[in-house]
Amino acid sequence: MIELKNVCKTFKVAKRNAGFGEAVKSLFCRDYTYVQALNDVSFTVNDGEMVGYIGPNGAGKSSTVKIMSGILTPDSGECIINGRTPWKDRVDHVRDIGVVFGQRSQLWWDVPVIDSFELIRDIYKVSREDYKKSLSSLTELLNLSEILKTPARQLSLGQRMRCEIAASLLHNPKILFLDEPTIGLDASSKIAVREFIKSINKQNKTTVILTTHDMQDIEALTDRILLIGKGRILLDGTLAELKKRHSAFKTITVDYTGEKLPACENYKVTKDGDGRGEIIIDTRVITASQAISFISDHVEIKDISVTGETIDETVVSLYKEFAI
Amino acid sequence: MRKYISFFRIRFIAGLQYRAAAWAGIATQFAWGGMNILMFRAFYEEGSNAFPMPFDSLSTYIWLQQAFLALFMAWFFDTEIFDSIVSGNIAYELCRPINIYNMWFTKNTAVRLSKAVLRCLPILIFAAVLPSPYGMSLPHSIGAFLLFLLSMILGFLVIVAFSMLVHATAFFTISPKGIRVLATSVIEFFSGGLIPIPFFPDWIQPVIYALPFASMQNTPFLIYTGYLSGIEALKSIGLQILWLLVLWCVGKLIFRYALKRVVVQGG
Amino acid sequence: MKLYFKYVGMLLRSQMQYKASFFMTAVGQFLISFTTFLSMVFMFSRFNSVKGFIFSEILICFSVVLMAFSITECFFRGFDVFPRLIKSGELDRILVRPRNEMFQVLASDMDLSRIGRLLQAVVMLIYAFITCDIHWTGYKIITVVLMILGGVAVFTGLFVLFAAFSFFTIEGLEFMNIFTDGSREFGKYPVSIYGEGMLKFYTFVVPIALFQYYPFLYLIGKSENMWYMLLPLLGFAFIIPCYAFFRYGLRKYKSTGS
Structure with missing residues (x-):
């Protein structure tokens, strides 16, 4: 169960002006603007739900995900996930979650993927049997058997994303955060990734929160969507409702x-x-x-x-x- | 030429944006210069007759060095250039109607200048108000000052021309990082960055002066302090011009050769 | 601990992919500190001693500092490149893993090419011990060990402090070089040569005198005070406030937008 109540977060950003004179002036005094990344965000996600989190660039999607995964501390507000506050009980909290940042890799670049997996197993203290079980099911579902021995740098983007997702699920988390998991993938890889996300949500009852710009992802995967813009939740409802309202x-x-x-x-x-x-x-x-x-x-x-x-x-x- | 100027201007303004970096740099260099002077003072008290230059000249040398550090820094290499060579992106640069050597030369000078402009004044002012013999003294004579300015410009161009050669090695090796570290320590040492060249043993000095490194920061600073004057100063400036021409030509040739190879290999 | 060796194993395997680069960098590292050494030789060929210390004594001081610094740089590299971890978003990854952040930063990187420097420090230290007439006792051997360990502790503290500052400013970090690189650079001489004020600064603010000056006096017989032998241990206490500051910075961390 994920519960966010009145979460706010502000960033301070230095203004930079164009031109030579302005550049010199800014040496001595600089104006700052405050960007309200999240403004009174509240929502609840139940266990086993799959939620699509959408909004334009800079709307606050990533900030929300980072708060929920314990990376950022909000200025105010509450966030309780499975009874814990992420930034307070960081270590215990992150044991239960898996995070995929679509644009960043967690695999060691120069060593075979399977070695990265082994290290992740040790980091999460997953027992041998559990590891074997989840590895074999992930290998099957994501069709990894042929690429596990390859160094990450030699993988195609689609192959790498499949490995990234597997890496985030080795410890069998209850909640999975996916930050733009299909970005840059070709059509068949996208479909493979979607199929997989759907199946782990069904089989393991894993709660999935998905941020994306790809509307097909949303259409294929989620029933419920959260629309965020300028740091506020604008809409919380099913895809069908949204369509009815706007179609x-x-x-x-x-x-x-x-x-x-x-x-x-x-x-x-x-x-x-x-x-x-x-x-x-x-x-x-x-x-x-x-x-x-x-x-x-x-x-x-x-x-x-x-x-x-x-x-x-x-x-x-x-x-x-x-x-x- | 216009395009180089506007390119220069953009880089220059971009460099000015880093306010905190400038203040941090000033503080660092001030501390660095101060510590160096204190270190030399300890030696000076040990035996002032073994000192190749008066103590106040040395202080001036060190403050000049700190104030214009950004111009003559040995460790500044443009990672963008290295990356574009190693990754092969340089092929795209070839599409622009601009000479790559000139462009990168311009960029390198612009970055160094923008850093130096911000930093030199505060340091020079601080150093000038410090009590003698720890502070900066006035130039030896007006003539020396004019020669100093000329020699500064030349020395600055010599180090940029030399660093272009170091950048060019990226065409031929898979490990530009190693070369970079190597080049840094060699330039730093032989240009008088660690200790001024007059402090080197007498037997080794003629060799050092013949190397291109002595034509970087060493010549202008020694002219300013009056260590080099008259015909000696003019000779050193002549040497600077010679090195600048040699390094520039060699750099151009290497770039031409290397780029041809890139095109043949298909990037 | 076992996990740390796993990390090290991974890093080694990664680095072995780039043997040529590794070798060149190690040679470069060696050359950098070798030129520093040369400049000291040049200075001492003009002056026989400085503030009552002769060359081989100074060399002990230099090699201890260099050794401590290169060990720290090698194993605590993660803190040295910490701004990069923030920029690349690797810190985010670290934070979503159920292990101590400090441990993960520590294990995230290791730079074995610093071995070039370490090697030089070892050679210099041996040379200095041969040419210097120290009356060796068991205590003095312990003193040398403590000096190196204390040095690693103080430099570690400084590196952690450096990392902590990168939560607040990335551009302005250069000023931290006064303390990290500066301590290495100016620690090559016993800090007393810079004058009374600097000695106080290096005792109470950036405590490198704790491991390179006071025990050094005891080692070369300039002081009989046995307590000086134990002062490097205080260097470990220096890590505590640095660590606290790092924790404070982590709470203020604001990640990079992706």
């Missing part, structure tokens, strides 16, 4: 013969000309069929298609809605 808008593309598309106060014409036009409708105001029949009254329709918003667009419109 009210549909785009109708029409090929027609005639002058131009008729204007109507219930929809908006976004593009028109040379016999092809685009209309955006709000289905709470007007249904697609109503709109189509209205159009066909005025012009002759040759072809028509209706598309909903993709999840990417949904998120972008969410960002817009909250002005972040």
Whole structure:
């Protein structure tokens, strides 16, 4: 069980101005700005849940993950994970969690992967049997058997990410934090990683918190999403809810013969000309069929298609809605 | 030329951004200079007649050295350059319509200058108000001061030209780190960075003076303190010019050869 | 302890991948301190002694400091490169592992190329002992051992302090060189030659006099005070405030945005 209550964190950043004079001036006095990385963040995640944590760059995703994994100490607020405060009982706490930083490696660069695993086993004091068990299941699930003897520097990005994830799970943690696990991977590696995350969440009941920019990750993996922007939790709900709320808008593309598309106060014409036009409708105001029949009254329709918003667009419109 | 100037300007401003580094550097150099002077004082009290230069000249030498440390530092190598050579990214640099040797030369001078500009004034001022013989004294004569300025510029260019050669070794070895450490200790020692060259045994001095290292910080500082004057000073400046030309030409040749090889190998 | 050797094993295997580089760096390290040695030889060829100490006595002092420093640099390298651990985010990784942070930093890096320096220190020390007429007793042998150990302790403290400061400023770290590199550089002479004030500074603020000056006086017979023999042990106490400061910095740690 993860519980965050009113967590705040501020960073002090030095302002740097352009130009020669400014550079000289800043030698003697420098302005600082305070960046509120997290502003009153509260949420709860239950055991076995899989949560997608999304938000634009600099929204506070990483800071939250770092607080939950005991790296950062917040300025104020509470964070209780399985009954412990991460930054106070750091050593006990981190035994129960696994962390994957997508852009950084925890494998020793020049030695075979299996040796890194052995060392991690010793660091986490995992017993021989448990280690054997989790290693063999990870090897199977992530298809590692052929690359375990290879030094990390010779692995492809996809292979390395699979090893990174395995390394974070050797000690069988209850909670897994994944910070952009699919960044830079090709399509098939992405799918492999997603499949794996799904299966450990199901089989081992591991709680998974996933930050990502890749909406397909979210779509494939999580039911629940947390949207953060400018340090605040903006939305906490299921993916379906989010979609319902934001997929009210549909785009109708029409090929027609005639002058131009008729204007109507219930929809908006976004593009028109040379016999092809685009209309955006709000289905709470007007249904697609109503709109189509209205159009066909005025012009002759040759072809028509209706598309909903993709999840990417949904998120972008969410960002817009909250002005972040 | 314009592009080098604007390139220089960018680097220079970037260097100025590091305020804390500048203050820390000033404090460090002040402590360093002070400790050195105290060390030499201990020797001076032991036997002032064995001292090759008066004590106040020595103090001046040390303060000049600290104030302009950034210009003449032996250990400053541009890791960006090493990395781009070792990783092969240098191939991209070749796409720019600019001469690589000149560009890196400019960059190296800009970084050193921006550091030195920030640091030299406070140190010189501090040193000037220190009581004699521990502080900095005025130059020997106006003529000596003008020669000093000329010699400073030359010495500065000589060390940059030499460090370009060290950078170039990265083309030919897989271990630039080792070369770097090696070059640092050689330059530092033979240029009079540890102890001024006049303190070296008399029999070894002619050899040292013939090496390019003596044409770096040694010549301008000794001119300022009056240790080198008249025809001696002019000769040393001539030697500086000679070394600058030699090192510059050798550097250019090596770069041309090495880059050709990179292109042939496909980067 | 077992885990530490595992780490060391990994590091050794990694470093062996780059043998040529390792060798060159070791030679370079040797050369750096060798030029320092040469400059001392040059100084003493002009002056026979300084403040009543002769060359071979000074050499004992220099080699003890160099030895302690290179041992510290070799095994406590993790603190020396600590700013890099912060920058690269490796510290984040350290913090999500269930082991003491100090231990992990300690085990994260080791620089065996410092052996070049260590070797030189050993040779100098042997040479100094041969040329210097010390009346050897069991106590004096213990004194030498304690001097080296105390030196490692004080330098370790300084390295930890250096690492602690990098939580607050990365750019401004250069000033710490006064204490780390400065202690090595100026510790080559018994600190009393810099004057009364500096001796006090090096006794009470940066306590290198505890292992390179007072026991040294006892060793070469300039002082009969047996207590001087034990002073290097106080160097271990120096680590405590440094460690406390490191802990304080860790609480203020703000990681790098990823």
